[in-house]
Amino acid sequence: MNNFDFRNPTRILFGKGRIADLKDQVPKGAKVLVIYGGGSAERTGVLSQVREALSCHTLIEFGGIEPNPRFETALNAVELVREESITFLLAVGGGSVIDATKFIAAAATDKGDAWDILTSRGSVVKGALPFGTVLTLPATGSEMNPASVITHAEKGAKLPFMSSHCYPQFSVLDPEITFSLPPRQIANGVADAFVHIIEQYLTYPVAARVQDGFAETLLRTLIELGPKALETPGDYDIRANLMWTATLALNGLIGAGVPQDWASHMIGHEITALNDTDHARTLAVVLPSLMHDQRGPKREKLLQYAANVWDLRDGSDDARIDAAIDATRRFFETMGMKTRLGDYDISAPEIERIVNALKDHNMTAIGEHGVITPEDARRILEAAL
C-alpha cells in the first residue's frame, strides 16, 4: 500500500425528507446565493423545497449553469456574489452546478485573474466562500470532494482544478428527488461513477486489499442496480444505493494509497470540449478501448477485475481479460449508451483535433504510469471508431 493522506470534512445528510434540514446547516444570518441549472430544479419541486427550508434566510437565486459548466457563466455569478455581499453559496443540482459553485466560491475570494485558478489546477486558491449542496443527480461525486471541472467555450478547453478550500460544508442526498430523472441522466450518472471507480482501481496492484474490495463492491452495485434503476424508477432502495455509491466512488476513500489512472477522463474531456458529447458517454467510448490497448500494463488488475467484479474464472488469462472488457462494453450498452466514436459523429479528422487538444493542454504523459502520450491516445481513439 502506498503512503497517503486522507481527510474529507463534508457532512452528508442522507435520506428521505432531508432538504428540510437545510435550515440547521446554513449559518443563521447568512445571505445565500442559491445556484442551479436549467428548469428541472424548479419543475421537480426541489427549489421550492429549498425555499421553504430556508424561509428564515435571505436568498438570492442564480440559475442557468450549463452541463459542462462555462467559465463565463460562473464569472457572472461571481459578480453577483460581490454586488450582493453574499456570504454562503448553495448549489442545487448535479455535478455541473456543484462544480460551478466551487469555482464561484474560489473566484469570489480571489483577487487575481480567475482563469489562473484553472491553469494552476487550483494551486493559487487560498480560500473560498463556504457552500453546501443539494444533490439532484448522482454521478460525479462532486458533492463530497474538492474537485471541479470548468469549460471555456471560446478556448475549447475543459480544465479541472481542486483545492482543500473547496469541500462542501454539507451535502443533502435525498434519493427520492432522483425518481423523476430522465433515463439518460440516470445512465450517465451510473457510467460516470463506474469509470471514476475504474480510474482508481484498474491500474496495478499495491496490496491494497481494503481499497480494492471497496472498489469492487461499488462496481458490483452499479452493475447490478444500474439497469434495475432504469426498469423500476420509483424503487427507493435502488436509488439510495446508487446515490451513495456515486458519492463514495470519488470522495478520496477508494483512491487513498493506490495508483490512479484518469487517462479515460483526460481523453474524454477533449471529446466533450470538441462537440459537447455527454461526459459519461465519452467515458463509455474511451474506457473499453483503453482497457484493450493497455492490457499489458494493466494485466494483473484486469484479471482481478474479471474475477471479482464479473465472476469470470474460466479460460486463459487473455480470454478472461477479453471477456471482462466485453462485459464492460455490454454494461454501458445495457444502460442505453453507445460505445463507439462513430455513434457521436466523430471520425478520423476529429481524432486529429482531439490529439492536438491533448497536446495543447499538456496532457502528454497521462495514466497511472504517466506514459500515455497523445499518440497513444490517437491509437486508443482509432480503435474506438
Next chain:
Amino acid sequence: MNNFDFRNPTRILFGKGRIADLKDQVPKGAKVLVIYGGGSAERTGVLSQVREALSCHTLIEFGGIEPNPRFETALNAVELVREESITFLLAVGGGSVIDATKFIAAAATDKGDAWDILTSRGSVVKGALPFGTVLTLPATGSEMNPASVITHAEKGAKLPFMSSHCYPQFSVLDPEITFSLPPRQIANGVADAFVHIIEQYLTYPVAARVQDGFAETLLRTLIELGPKALETPGDYDIRANLMWTATLALNGLIGAGVPQDWASHMIGHEITALNDTDHARTLAVVLPSLMHDQRGPKREKLLQYAANVWDLRDGSDDARIDAAIDATRRFFETMGMKTRLGDYDISAPEIERIVNALKDHNMTAIGEHGVITPEDARRILEAAL
C-alpha cells in the same frame, strides 16, 4: 437504507515515516501535552520519533494511562493541563491512550463535574481541547472517531461517551511501528476490529448493499490477514491492511444507514469491569454465544454472513448458520484467543454479578431491536461457560 448523517473530519496520515509530519500538523506555538501509556512507547522508539518531529514545539509528557483507562488517572492529566496552560494534546498509543485523551480534552474545557461526561454519555460536552494521535496499536478505531470508553475502578463501571468535539484533528498511522507489537496485542486488535464490524453488520437487512459489501471486505481482510500477521510480523503490507481495516471498522462509514447491535460490547464491558479481562477477549467469548442465541432475529444476516464472508453455500439454512458461528469461534482461537468464560476464571457466581452490573448501568434493553435484557444476557453467558 435508513436515513443517516455522516461526517468525519479527522485527517489520516498513513504510511512509512509519517511521524515526522507531526511538525506540520501540530499548530505552531502550541504547548503540547504528550499522553502515553506504559513503557512500550519509550522502548519502541515511538516517543523519541515524536520528540524529534516536535523539537520546535513546547512538550510536556504524561505517561501511565492504563489499558481500560481510568477516570482517576485522566483527572490527574486534566489538572496538569490546567496548571501548565496546555493548548494541544497528542495521544501516543492505542485505543486506551486515545480514549483517555478524548476524555481529558473534554474535561479540560468543562466547568462541571467530569463524571457527568460519562453519565450523560457525552451530551454535556460543549467543547474540547484540540488533539491529535499517533496510533501504535490498530484495534479500537478511536483514532478516527469521536467515541471513548473510560473505567471507574471504585464504581466498577466502564462507561462510553461520545461527542462531535472529540474527533482527533489528525491521526498518524505508520504500520511499521506495529512490527514490534506482542502477538497477544495483535490478536486483540484483530478481534476487536472484527467485532466492531459485526456489531454494525450482523443485525437485519435494510438493503444497504454498499455498507454490507464494505463490512464484508473488512471482515474477509481480517480473517485472511490476521493469522498471517502473527506468522510474519515484519510484513509491511499485511500490517498496513490490518491498520487501515481497524480504522475503517469504526469510523462511522459502515454503520451509516444501517441498524447497529453493540450487545456483545455492552456485555463484554461488564466482564472487563469485573476482572480486567482484555476487552477483545471478552468479545471473543460473548459474540459466538450471542450469535447462537440470537439466530432467530439475525437469521437473514447470518445466512448472508455465512455466504459472503465464509463462502458457506451448501447445506440447510441452519447448517450454514452453525458453520458460520463455528468458523467465527475457530477464527478467534486461531488468533490465540480462548472463547469460553471458564478460560477467564468466570463461573456461575460471576455471571450473577455481570447481570446485576448490566442492570445497574441501565443496559436493560440492548441489541439492534433494543430487546435484549439482562436475563437474556444471563442465558448468553451461561451458554458461554
